[in-house]
Every structure is written in structure tokens, then in C-alpha cells.
Amino acid sequence: MMNLKGIHHVSAITADAERNYKFYTDFLGMRLVKKTVNQDAPSMYHLFYADEKGNPGTDLTFFEIDRAGHTYYGNQSISTTSLRVKDDQALDYWKKRFEDNDIAHDSIQLRMGRKTIAFRDHEEQRLMLVSDETNSGVASGTPWNRSSVPVEYGIQGLGPVYLSVQDLPATEKVLTEVLGFSEAGSYDQFKVFSTGEGGTGAEVHLEELPDAPREKPGRGSVHHVAFRVEDEEELKKWHEKIQAAGFPNSGLVDRYYFKSLYFRESNHILFELATDGPGFATDEDVESLGETLALPPFLEDKREEIEQDLKPLNTKK
DSSP states (O other), X not given: OOOOOSEEEEEEEESOHHHHHIIIIIITOOEEEEEEEETTEEEEEXXXXXXXXXXXXXXXXXXXXXXXXXXXXXXXXXXXXXXXXXXXXXXXXXXXXXXXXXXXEEEEEEETTEEEEEEEOTTOOEEXXXXXXXXXXXXXXXXXXXXXXXXXXXXXXXXXXXEEXXXXXXXXXXXXXXXXXXXXXXXXXEEEEEOTTOSGGGEEEXXXXXXXXXXXXXXXXXXXXXXXXXXXXXXXXXXXXXXXXTXXXXXXXXXXXXXXXXXXXXXXXXXXXXXXXXXXXXXXXXXXXXXXXXXXXXXXXXXXXXXXXXXXXXXXX
């Protein structure tokens, strides 16, 4: 029996890598663990923010598309990305931090029995902090101890991912019959699905918006969500299962820091399955992660050309 281990990473779009870097490191206190490029379009940055070591399940990543337009929200989308903090007290800290820095945010609310606070970044990226105070599922990561945020309040990984779809039963079928999720509960208009050890690091919250228009993505939208797979051998088995279910897919893709498989489910949401390793310390020392431009070996011979196409981005702390 194969089980996905939880959420691996979420990848979104920014129109400005420098402002994005400042917000997610200086304000949110996350660590930039990899400054690299989109391997399919190396003229754009791909930035990875995570916990102290870039552990699987803690990565929020951004592709820089400098001409990305406004996002027109709707269904068929990954509508909110949540980030885990240690406990309820941390949310009080963040609420004041949002207020002091004029960051758009909502009130603290209960969702699935947990305290949460929704907020937006400077590009209207829809984000949420979720308290791990009652979590008994997938373990969190460890906040970066050189962060601008006190460690006890720091972001320690990815929480539930929110999907808005036109046809809920269709996505539910993919989650449960193909990917092995199980229904974990419901609240408000959401049905909740869980995988692996469950908890905040392993949930998808699914809502149906049948009359909403399809989202038009741009800056501040989410490109895809990835789920954790133990290793390449297991990923091959998932490939066979997804093939057998009739979904066109990418086949196994070597991203150097992990191996991946992509497919788009019937509500047009892009899912990725990604291995836990080998990890971000493959080509950099843990102490200096994210400080220089890292390229996978198959792009290294094009470094000069790639660097000429990129705007300089100083990421040394």
C-alpha cells in the first residue's frame, strides 16, 4: 500500500523577485534555501523559501515572471496556501505584526478546529497561518534561527492547501481513488482530505464553486502543489498507477534536488509528486544555502548566458 507522506511544496508566481525575497525573508522570516532558475525556462528565477534546512514539507517556491499580470480569482485553482506556526500564541504575535506593518489580513478564525489567520502579500498572494497547537500528525520543520522573527513564533512548514473547483466529486475521486487520501472531516463549505500521518502538514481542503468563473492566473497565483513520496522507486510505482488511471503526465522528471511527476486532474489543477531527497544541500553547504545562484549540472555549462539574462539579486545575509 503506497501512501503519500504529506505536502512537499507549493509553487506560486511573482512578478518581482527582489520584492518577493524581501517579503518572505525580512517580513515572514523564512529562509531562502535555494536561488536557482526555472529548469524549463532558465531566464527566470525560481526561489525556494523553507525552514532552516529546506526540509520536505516546508518549501514555498516562486517563479519570477516579470510581465505577470493581475490574477482574476475563481475556481479551478489552488486558492490559499497555509503556513504552520507552533501554537495559538504565535498567531497573536503575527496579528500584531500584520497590523504594525499594514499587511492585509483577516481576524483569527477557527478552521477544522485550529486557529488560523488569513493574510495577503504585496501581490495579493492568498496565504494563511495555521496553529499547530493541537496537531498530532506530520511533524513540522524547524524555524530558521537567524530569522527576523523570534524562533518561537517562526514559520515551520506548509499547512493545508485549499482548492476551489467547479466539480467537487471529480477532484475528490482523484484524491481518494488515485492518490489514496481519505476524508478527514468538513467545516463551513469545505471537505477535508488527509494522507499519510495526517494533520496540518498533510491535508487538502476542497470547496466547490460551480458558478464562479475559472481563475485567470498571474502574479499572486499558485502554479501547482506537490505531495511527498519517499523515494524514486516509489515514484515509479505512482507513475504506473497514474498511467493506469488514464491521466496524461510528465513521466519522471529529474529536478536534481528531487525527482518529480506531474499530472493535471479533471478540474485542471496541476499536481506534482516529488521525492523527499536528495535535498537542497546536494550542491551547497547547509550554512550558505540560497546565497548564490545554484544550477543543476545539466545547466551549468550555460551559467554565463543564464546569469546575463537574470536581474542581479543579492541574497547573502
